[in-house]
Amino acid sequence: MSEKPKDTAVTNPAQSQGAATLTKDPAPGETLLKVTGLQKHFPIRKGLLQRQVGAVRAVDGLDFEVRAGETLGVVGESGCGKSTMGRLITRLLEPTAGTVEFEGKDITHLNVSGMRPLRRDVQMIFQDPYSSLNPRHTIGTIIGAPFKLQGVTPEGGVKKEVQRLLSVVGLNPEHYNRYPHEFSGGQRQRIGIARALALNPKLVVADEPVSALDVSIQAQVVNLLDDLQQELGLTYVIIAHDLSVVRHVSDRIAVMYLGKIVELADRDSLYKAPMHPYTKALMSAVPIPDPARRGAKSERILLQGDVPSPIAPPSGCRFHTRCWKATQICKTTEPPMLELKPGQRVACHHPENAEDQAPQDTVLLSAAKEAGELVPDAVLAESAQTSQAVANETAAAKKPAVAEETAAENPAVAKETAASEESAEDK
Amino acid sequence: MTAPLHEPTAEAAPNAAEEAAVAGAEEAKQAVQGRSLGRIAWERLKRDKLALTGGIVVLVLIAIALLAPVITGLVGQDPETRHEDLIDPLFGTPTGSLGGISGDHLFGVEPVSGRDIFARIVYGAQISLLVGFLSAIVAVILGTVLGILAGFFGGWVDSFISRVMDGLLAFPQLLFIIALVSVMPNSMLGLEGTSVRVFVMILVIGFFGWPYVGRVVRGQTLSLREREYVEAARSLGAGRFYILFKELLPNLVAPIIVYTTMMIPTNILTEAALSFLGVGVKPPTASWGQMLSSAIDYYDSDPMYMVIPGVAIFITVLAFNLFGDGVRDALDPKGSR
Numbered sequence: 001m002s003e004k005p006k007d008t009a010v011t012n013p014a015q016s017q018g019a020a021t022l023t024k025d026p027a028p029g030e031t032l033l034k035v036t037g038l039q040k041h042f043p044i045r046k047g048l049l050q051r052q053v054g055a056v057r058a059v060d061g062l063d064f065e066v067r068a069g070e071t072l073g074v075v076g077e078s079g080c081g082k083s084t085m086g087r088l089i090t091r092l093l094e095p096t097a098g099t100v101e102f103e104g105k106d107i108t109h110l111n112v113s114g115m116r117p118l119r120r121d122v123q124m125i126f127q128d129p130y131s132s133l134n135p136r137h138t139i140g141t142i143i144g145a146p147f148k149l150q151g152v153t154p155e156g157g158v159k160k161e162v163q164r165l166l167s168v169v170g171l172n173p174e175h176y177n178r179y180p181h182e183f184s185g186g187q188r189q190r191i192g193i194a195r196a197l198a199l200n201p202k203l204v205v206a207d208e209p210v211s212a213l214d215v216s217i218q219a220q221v222v223n224l225l226d227d228l229q230q231e232l233g234l235t236y237v238i239i240a241h242d243l244s245v246v247r248h249v250s251d252r253i254a255v256m257y258l259g260k261i262v263e264l265a266d267r268d269s270l271y272k273a274p275m276h277p278y279t280k281a282l283m284s285a286v287p288i289p290d291p292a293r294r295g296a297k298s299e300r301i302l303l304q305g306d307v308p309s310p311i312a313p314p315s316g317c318r319f320h321t322r323c324w325k326a327t328q329i330c331k332t333t334e335p336p337m338l339e340l341k342p343g344q345r346v347a348c349h350h351p352e353n354a355e356d357q358a359p360q361d362t363v364l365l366s367a368a369k370e371a372g373e374l375v376p377d378a379v380l381a382e383s384a385q386t387s388q389a390v391a392n393e394t395a396a397a398k399k400p401a402v403a404e405e406t407a408a409e410n411p412a413v414a415k416e417t418a419a420s421e422e423s424a425e426d427k
Numbered sequence: 428m429t430a431p432l433h434e435p436t437a438e439a440a441p442n443a444a445e446e447a448a449v450a451g452a453e454e455a456k457q458a459v460q461g462r463s464l465g466r467i468a469w470e471r472l473k474r475d476k477l478a479l480t481g482g483i484v485v486l487v488l489i490a491i492a493l494l495a496p497v498i499t500g501l502v503g504q505d506p507e508t509r510h511e512d513l514i515d516p517l518f519g520t521p522t523g524s525l526g527g528i529s530g531d532h533l534f535g536v537e538p539v540s541g542r543d544i545f546a547r548i549v550y551g552a553q554i555s556l557l558v559g560f561l562s563a564i565v566a567v568i569l570g571t572v573l574g575i576l577a578g579f580f581g582g583w584v585d586s587f588i589s590r591v592m593d594g595l596l597a598f599p600q601l602l603f604i605i606a607l608v609s610v611m612p613n614s615m616l617g618l619e620g621t622s623v624r625v626f627v628m629i630l631v632i633g634f635f636g637w638p639y640v641g642r643v644v645r646g647q648t649l650s651l652r653e654r655e656y657v658e659a660a661r662s663l664g665a666g667r668f669y670i671l672f673k674e675l676l677p678n679l680v681a682p683i684i685v686y687t688t689m690m691i692p693t694n695i696l697t698e699a700a701l702s703f704l705g706v707g708v709k710p711p712t713a714s715w716g717q718m719l720s721s722a723i724d725y726y727d728s729d730p731m732y733m734v735i736p737g738v739a740i741f742i743t744v745l746a747f748n749l750f751g752d753g754v755r756d757a758l759d760p761k762g763s764r
Contacts, residue, residue: 090662116664124662132655135464136677149663179463195659 033066038098060259073250123201127208129188133180146198186217265344275351302374324372478753484746510541547713559695565633570640578648592638681758688751692744
């Protein structure tokens with residue numbers, strides 16, 4: 001697929017005509033979307049009277065903001081609530097609690113007609129290019145639907161605009177009258193992107209935009225998204241479980257686990273020095289496509305067991321059942337989301353690469369000891385080392401009284417490494 | 428699934444080349460025109476010989492029903508004239524072999540009354556097809572509307588409609604129709620006699636048929652409304668009616684067409700059964716089921732009187748079923764192109 005057509009097409013003034021834009025674009029860096037305490041619980045009903053017996057807490061308290069012009073990547077395992085989050089901020093689902101603000105306007109509980117004007121500014125790209133296009137409609141109808149639904153007539157008519165959009169996403173404008181089944185997966189995803197771009201939105205939420213595509217096509221689509229962002233000044237929220245894709249496209253990354261964000265940081269900070277143990281485990285799972293460096297694979301952190309059920313999530317920190325650093329406090333108290341480093345927020349009592357938030361609590365849970373057995377020694381040693389370095393740093397910076405406290409922690413860290421080394425020898 | 432499997436590939440190849448040439452010529456005519464799913468289905472149907480034969484027979488039957496007066500006029504007969512001179516006064520059976528088949532009376536004459544069987548078969552096709560088609564249309568409209576509502580809105584709407592469907596499916600349909608038709612007034616809504624009975628039969632057969640369509644449509648809607656293109660439409664600000672009519676309904680057309688073609692033969696059989704049981708069309712109006720019914724007394728002495736309407740019903744139902752099967756295969760997206 002040639003990328004050539006976009007050069008001519010993107011510079012087309014139709015984009016800047018503002019026909020589909022209600023307000024002036026916010027300057028880059030300003031907050032475009034702000035989410036506070038967002039929750040979505042799906043009720044579980046049983047019996048004749050459909051009594052509610054519980055709830056799937058798919059999204060359970062999210063706080064984050066998306067700045068104009070940036071790409072926020074959202075990663076996490078299957079079932080952690082990523083897609084639900086995406087559908088909540090595009091208001092395809094009704095939040096149970098919390099607020100969603102778009103350009104300072106509360107859109108949490110707007111109804112269908114109240115949302116309609118906002119739909120121009122917030123668009124969505126869907127995961128499955130086979131089910132996101134109606135098989136009975138032509139491409140022209142599909143990409144033209146936004147104009148029809150919004151009652152917008154673009155300059156030069158709908159057909160011309162649709163053909164322009166087709167060339168923007170690198171498809172042949174002549175294919176206007178074709179049906180979705182006549183296209184490949186990658187081409188279909190481009191059609192989905194063209195539809196999302198039709199109304200010149202400000203925010204595009206992409207729900208796993210490439211996970212259904214062949215790897216060779218993934219790169220094309222990711223690069224297309226990247227190019228479009230640069231040329232149209234789009235803001236993206238990209239939901240994915242492929243860490244290499246997220247790394248490639250994101251400016252900031254949110255890591256989700258069981259309906260909560262456990263870490264939210266700049267891309268480089270996150271990949272260089274992940275703070276949450278879960279993030280670290282995720283990072284270690286990225287395959288290394290280099291046989292010469294295959295040895296590095298031994299540092300992979302295996303997590304024990306499955307993700308717990310979101311119907312009855314674990315108490316305290318939700319990761320404590322699988323974490324090799326979990327202590328009593330992780331079981332009882334939910335860690336607050338704290339900015340431990342500029343641009344890096346994390347919710348953990350015992351973060352990596354940062355000061356321990358609960359240094360007094362040193363006794364590992366028995367589950368954590370078991371989990372620790374799966375963690376390579378090299379990782380633990382490195383972790384102990386960095387913890388100590390951070391501790392020393394803070395100790396030096398703080399008053400001597402505080403230094404004593406941190407010093408008391410050091411033997412504990414040493415003990416922890418010793419214990420895991422012992423268990424490794426036992427094996 | 429069709430031709431290439433049974434025919435040698437050598438024979439299929441020129442076909443493909445021919446098609447490509449035709450496609451090429453068409454493309455030259457109207458730039459790049461996509462092939463819609465409907466057109467693909469039609470091309471698939473054209474290759475299914477059996478279904479095509481069924482379809483042609485169906486068309487011929489429809490033509491016969493519509494042109495009944497013309498056809499009977501051509502052979503110089505009419506369904507109600509009695510030819511008592513052709514009846515053996517002693518036994519009441521037609522004189523001559525095979526129930527009186529002759530150049531004048533292609534299918535012979537009826538025992539006792541001596542009415543021309545060919546003319547009655549031709550006129551009987553009118554009743555059969557009228558009841559078959561119209562009751563299927565009643566069932567499809569009711570079933571589609573209620574099924575789509577149940578599937579799309581869910582909740583108590585779905586529960587209510589689904590329970591009604593369950594109830595209707597459990598209802599002794601035939602007994603109900605017999606009871607209802609036997610207490611029918613002779614005239615209602617400006618209709619008289621036979622028309623009243625036909626009208627009531629259409630409504631009742633259609634009414635008891637809709638749950639079959641309704642269940643299929645409901646199930647399809649349930650699955651379709653979760654597709655991402657519905658969400659995509661919602662994310663563009665589409666309302667419920669847009670989603671129902673523009674996104675869902677076009678995708679329901681295929682199963683609805685299939686169900687309609689499969690329902691018509693069933694309804695034709697029901698009509699024949701009702702007439703056979705004496706609650707359908709009353710003589711002298713001709714109906715295949717009613718002819719079968721009166722043939723019972725003569726199965727021994729005049730077997731042709733029973734065979735002819737039986738074969739008529741058989742051919743009609745078979746043709747519709749073959750055609751319906753072909754349509755289903757053609758519209759099945761999982762079948763080979």
